[in-house]
Amino acid sequence: MALARKAHAAGVHIVLITMDAGSSIAKLAEVTVVLPGASPKLRSVSAVTSIQPMGSAFEQMCLLTCDAMILSLMQQMGESSESMFPRHADLE
Structure with missing residues (x-):
């Protein structure tokens, strides 16, 4: 949570995928994707x-x-696995 607060304060756009729409980080996120599920951590x-x-x-x-999101973006951007591969591991 501390890192999310720091990022938010620096103007970083936060996108969250979560099961808990009421979490502290969800309150900071500009976009929250809520997936259904069961967890002992859910309030x-x-x-x-x-x-x-x-x-x-x-x-x-x-x-x-x-x-599914990546496949959709690939289609929209005209990308393929082959065209993306040279950029895949450039941070390793």
Whole structure:
């Protein structure tokens, strides 16, 4: 949370993917994508339940959501896996 506050104070645009729309970071975010899910960390009672431990279900849904967003952006921007590959690991 401290890093999000620091970023927000510096004028950074915060986009959050979460299950908790009422979280402290969600209050700072300009865009919040709320995924349904069950977690012991959620403050509100959710109708969604899971037998998976901790945040496993959220992590899986987050992966699928982010993949779908990337595929959509690739289509809109005329990109392919081949055209993006040279830029993929430029920070490693």
